[in-house]
Amino acid sequence: xxxxxxxxxxxxxxxxxxxxxxxxxxxxxxxxxxxxxxxxxxxxxxxxxxxxxxxxxxxxxxxxxxxxxxxxxxxxxxxxxxxxxxxxxxxxxxxxxxxxxxxxxxxxxxxxxxxxxxxxxxxxxxxxxxxxxxxxxxxxxxxxxxxxxxxxxxxxxxxxxxxxxxxxxxxxxxxxxxxxxxxxxxxxxxxxxxxxxxxxxxxxxxxxxxxxxxxxxxxxxxxxxxxxxxxxxxxxxxxxxxxxxxxxxxxxxxxxxxxxxxxxxxxxxxxxxxxxxxxxxxxxxxxx
DNA sequence: CAGTGGCCCTGTCTGC
DNA sequence: TGCAGACAGGGCCACT
Numbered sequence: 552x553x554x555x556x557x558x559x560x561x562x563x564x565x566x567x568x569x570x571x572x573x574x575x576x577x578x579x580x581x582x583x584x585x586x587x588x589x590x591x592x593x594x595x596x597x598x599x600x601x602x603x604x605x606x607x608x609x610x611x612x613x614x615x616x617x618x619x620x621x622x623x624x625x626x627x628x629x630x631x632x633x634x635x636x637x638x639x640x641x642x643x644x645x646x647x648x649x650x651x652x653x654x655x656x657x658x659x660x661x662x663x664x665x666x667x668x669x670x671x672x673x674x675x676x677x678x679x680x681x682x683x684x685x686x687x688x689x690x691x692x693x694x695x696x697x698x699x700x701x702x703x704x705x706x707x708x709x710x711x712x713x714x715x716x717x718x719x720x721x722x723x724x725x726x727x728x729x730x731x732x733x734x735x736x737x738x739x740x741x742x743x744x745x746x747x748x749x750x751x752x753x754x755x756x757x758x759x760x761x762x763x764x765x766x767x768x769x770x771x772x773x774x775x776x777x778x779x780x781x782x783x784x785x786x787x788x789x790x791x792x793x794x795x796x797x798x799x800x801x802x803x804x805x806x807x808x809x810x811x812x813x814x815x816x817x818x819x820x821x822x823x824x825x826x827x828x829x830x831x832x833x834x835x836x837x838x839x
Numbered sequence: 840c841a842g843t844g845g846c847c848c849t850g851t852c853t854g855c
Numbered sequence: 856t857g858c859a860g861a862c863a864g865g866g867c868c869a870c871t
Contacts, residue, residue, distance in 0.1 A: 552864070583848085612865075630864055631849085646849090670848050672865065714842065723866075731864065779863090780851095821844080822864055 553628040555694055555728030556771035557783050557791065558612050561634055564786025565607040568636030569616070569664050573603045573654045584648035584666055588676035598622060598677040599651065610684050611691050611727025623680040625687060631782045632666065632673025639663040649675055669782060694728035695765045706757040709749050716752065716760070717745025717824065729764060732777055732800045735825050737764040739799035744831045745824050751834075770796065799825040 553561070577599045579585055579592040588595040602618040609615075614634070615625040626634065635644075639652060639661050649666035656663065666675055678687045683699075693700045705726055712719055719725055720734040729737065738745050740763035743756070752760070771777060776791030779801070784790055794801070798808050803816040807827040815828045 554865090627865080629848090629866085668848095669850070670863085672848065712841085718842085721865085782850095782863095820864090822862085 552630055552730060552732060552777070552779070553632070553783050554612060554730035554733050554777075555696070555768050556733070556774075556793065557776035558609055558614060558628060558728075559696075559772050560776045560785045560791065561628070562607050562609045562614055564636060565614070565616070565634060565664075568662060568786055569604050569651075569653070570607055571604065574599050574601065575652045575654045575656055576600055577652070578650045579648070580650070581646075581648035581671070583671050584668060584674050585676060587674050595675070595677055599624060608684075610688055610697075611694050611723055612730070613688050613691060615678075615680070615685055615688070617680045618677075621680055622677050623685050624675065625678050625685060626666070626675045627673050629668065629670065629672025629674070631670040632668040633782075633784060634786055635665045635667060635784075635788060636662050636786045637665060637788070645669075646671075691723050692725055692727045694768075695726060695761060696728070696768055700726075702758065702761060705761055706754055709757050709760075710752055710754070712749040714749055715746040716743055716749050717819065719749050720745075720760075720764070721820075726761075726764070728768060731822055731824075732797070733764070733767055733771065735799040736767045736797060738831060739826060740767060742830045744826060744833050745819065747834045799827070801825065 577596040579596060582592050585592050585595045602620050605617040605619060607616050613627055615623040617623045639656055644667045646669045647665055647667050651664040655661050678685045708725055709719055717734055717738060720729050720737060741760045771793040774791055774793035774796060775789060776783060777793040778790035779794060799814060802814045803825050804813050807814055807830060810829050812827055812829040814825050817824050
């Protein structure tokens, strides 16, 4: 479940592995992987051949590779997507969908870029680049680790909404990078139930919430991300170690690390939320 | 217009 | 043993 920390770890791996290299050719073996490239797989391939990767950038959970053509190879990992930099002669992964070979492919030990995705929620496409982001991503808010993130605008935007705080944290147009794991972790640290109404949060509480989000994202990056299974690995195939630091997510029934009360699990938006019943009491039903 | 819910996918696990 | 169903869930879009 790649969220900001996992995507950032992948970005760093790609920066080391493919920045500055020139694409020799591309093979799409599963058309669904490029379904968001509306002009089709052939057009996708044609726009990449011969282009040099200038950099590797990220906003929220999106990655993009600016090219020397003024376009950008853009990708989202969805739930199970992987971008791997592996030896060009290594065996194909089970769910290998796209391969990018580089112009140094004839050199011994040459590595290529592979997009592997079991659940096919992720995908790649080529779009016009832009500053600070491709227009395609203009609706994605900055993430809390972005130096240009506007804390005051976040606090105001959060309190202006009329919804639950977890929904707001997951809304990538308000703040990007958080998914179910890090939203639950942020709420646990902030001692807030996810259904607390956003418009009733005080400014200091909203600011503390943001601080906790920043902390958990930063710590998770340092740990290499969270890997529950083999579905998330870095570009070099390494699993992250943050799972052992999780306080809420995936800890249903186990004692809260703060107060010992068993962590609860509740249905939420066709998925689930984990929280401490004592540290994070449900809001009173009566409101307004 | 903001908020909400459905849908897309496949592998793994659980229950009957 | 086998099969059906639940579950994992980010982003987009339709609907209210």
